[in-house]
Amino acid sequence: MSQKQIVKLVCLNLGIVLLNIVVFSEGMLNLWESQSLIVRALCITIVVVSLLVFCYGNYRIIFKGNKTQIYRKEEFAKPEDYLDVLKDSAKRTFEDETDHMVKCIEKMMKKTEVLNVILLQYFTEGEMAYQQFQNAMRGASEIFYDNVKKMINRINLFDEEEYRNALRGTAGKASESTAKILEICKEHIDYVHSTIDMNEDILLKLDGLILEISKLDDIDSGTLEELPAIQEINSLIEHTKYYK
Structure with a gap:
């Protein structure tokens, strides 16, 4: 794995972690404790999107990044x-x-x-x-x-x-x-x-x-x-x- 790929992986996963910490941490927004159904739905959406971005992003960086691209x-x-x-x-x-x-x-x-x-x-x-x-x-x-x-x-x-x-x-x-x-x-x-x-x-x-x-x-x-x-x-x- 190249150094560039490692940097991309770190940035992607760190960004996902930080986003979820800000949204769900008790010392920060702590949106999950809200009684609003809209806010709860937003929290679920954030979790689902985070999982999708994590899976797709890591796959693309690790596997697609290793593909040799020849351009026309x-x-x-x-x-x-x-x-x-x-x-x-x-x-x-x-x-x-x-x-x-x-x-x-x-x-x-x-x-x-x-x-x-x-x-x-x-x-x-x-x-x-x-x-x-x-x-x-x-x-x-x-x-x-x-x-x-x-x-x-x-x-x-x-x-x-x-x-x-x-x-x-x-x-x-x-x-x-x-x-x-x-x-x-x-x-x-x-x-x-x-x-x-x-x-x-x-x-x-x-x-x-x-x-x-x-x-x-x-x-x-x-x-x-x-x-x-x-x-x-x-x-x-x-x-x-x-x-x-």
Whole structure:
């Protein structure tokens, strides 16, 4: 059982206990001693609901929490969905990486908003120039969030307990199987790091795009493809197609 599951169990059960203490304790509300039928019915309702929450909550945390979840792109409707799932997928080995990717997503959301505002200062939505910039932004954004999805799935596939046991095994004489486990785990860890690096690079490219757009006073739509930031993003999009 993960540390996160333990914290959830403690919070859930402590909350149920505290609620019932407040409602039924003689030193507090002591509602059960009331002569009102409505209050008595409320007390019975609280007891029944407490039992249901206890059973369902503990079952979901213990058993559902152990289920390995693999996500598809269609399950994410908006950037905030990635944030919610990423925070819930956090494991001890990837705490720093998860926090870092959350910050990257927040930066991506802000940059996308800034880019849209700046574009509308120079172009109208129907202009070809606007569409070309939007296509570059959309392509970079798709790659960025696809990387987040892949990172989440890798973290979910990562066996935290097996990894910790293997690390403890290296303190003594490491067996061949232990070495193999650590090698596989290292591949997962390296993949997560490379995904973060790639998303950091996308954010930098978007910074370059924002800078170039902010310098535009008058532009010929025929020269858009020659802008360095556009070329870099288009190259990234084209390169990524071959590795999907």
